[in-house]
Amino acid sequence: MRASFTKMHGLGNDFVVLDARGGALPPLHAGTVRALADRQTGIGCDQLLLLEPSQVADLKVRIFNADGSEVAACGNAMRAVALRVADDGLQRVTMETGAGLIAAEADGAEFRVDMGVPRTEWDTIPLAYPLDTLALPVGWDGLEKPTCVNVGNPHVVFFVPDCDAVPLARLGPRIEADPLFPERINVNVATVVDRARIRLRVWERGAGLTRACGTGACATAVAAMRRGLVEREVEVALPGGTLRIGWGADGRISMAGPAAESYRGSFDWGDYL
Incomplete structure (x- = not known):
């Protein structure tokens, strides 16, 4: 057919x-x-x-x-x-x-999505054993102490001086399949530009390097907000373009961008x- x-x-x-x-x-x-x-x-x-x-x-x-x-x-x-x-x-x-x-x-020429409430408990990521998801005491070739967030998909977020300098094509699959993450994981490397903007690259679980990842942008924004690095509304710039992420007082994430x-x-x- x-x-x-x-x-x-x-x-x-x-x-x-x-x-x-x-x-x-x-x-x-x-x-x-x-x-x-x-x-x-x-x-x-x-x-x-x-x-x-x-x-x-x-x-x-x-x-x-x-x-x-x-x-x-x-x-x-x-x-x-x-x-x-x-x-x-x-x-x-x-x-x-x-x-x-x-x-x-619809939000003008873009679309706004209610992505729900993020989860940060170790067993909702999930991790293989209890750890502090705000700063995991682990590392891979210089990528250290990441934050984990589940926004429907599990994400690990590393904050680095220059996300473009990280060899993500090499490290991404290794971290994705690490036994610490029993359901595999999406790998994010992020650079905080200022309190209103983040640069981000993502290795997506099961897809590899992509030009943009919406759940990755949400997870990274929440991770940066949990660490006090940015305000509760932030722009996340990915190789394919920019998304606007907000984390409301009701605990829900909003994401706006084009399609x-x-x-x-x-x-x-x-x-x-």
């Missing part, structure tokens, strides 16, 4: 979006995800998004990394989905995800089994 898709991105973090709200698609196996995500022989993407009907929200969003693993949340994906369903006339959308209900709405549609197409499902 032929299946339609939409190629989208949020600050260069790119997605293949499959819409199964109008009818079921064949089972989505990890091998199919990997084949579709391949940038040489497939469509190419950091994550694949599957839209399905929901009984508790406007729609359900399942998120698969390029390696075929399924994850609970993706901040940039939520903005992309909000743009995608704007075609249906929805200016505000609620999405059922593995991390719970997430709401997004874009690249193109639409179709493929033969049998070619990617």
Whole structure:
């Protein structure tokens, strides 16, 4: 069978979006995800998004990394989905995800997403054993004493003088798979520019280096706020562009930024089994 898709991105973090709200698609196996995500022989993407009907929200969003693993949340994906369903006339959308209900709405030319309440307890990251998540007493080749935050996805955040100087392509996979993180982890290296701005690079669990990571921006902002390095509203500059992150008095994180549609197409499902 032929299946339609939409190629989208949020600050260069790119997605293949499959819409199964109008009818079921064949089972989505990890091998199919990997084949579709391949940038040489497939469509190419950091994550694949599957839209399905929901009984508790406007729609359900399942998120698969390029390696075929399924994850609970993706901040940039939520903005992309909000743009995608704007075609249906929805200016505000609620999405059922593995991390719970997430709401997004149009904010001028951008989209604002309520990313919920961050978790910082060691067993909600999770870590393999109890440690202080504000400053873990661990290190990898000069990256030391990181902060851990779970915002639907687990993140470890290192604050460094120059995030561009860190060999993240080498250290990222090593830290991601460290036994300290039983569910693997997203690796963030951040430089605080001033109390209103952070520079950030991210190694994403299951996807590798990406141009932007919405949950990474949220986790890094919360980590910097917990350490008293920035104010409660901050801009996070990633290689693909800038997101605006706020941590409200109610404990909830808001993320605002753009999303874009690249193109639409179709493929033969049998070619990617």
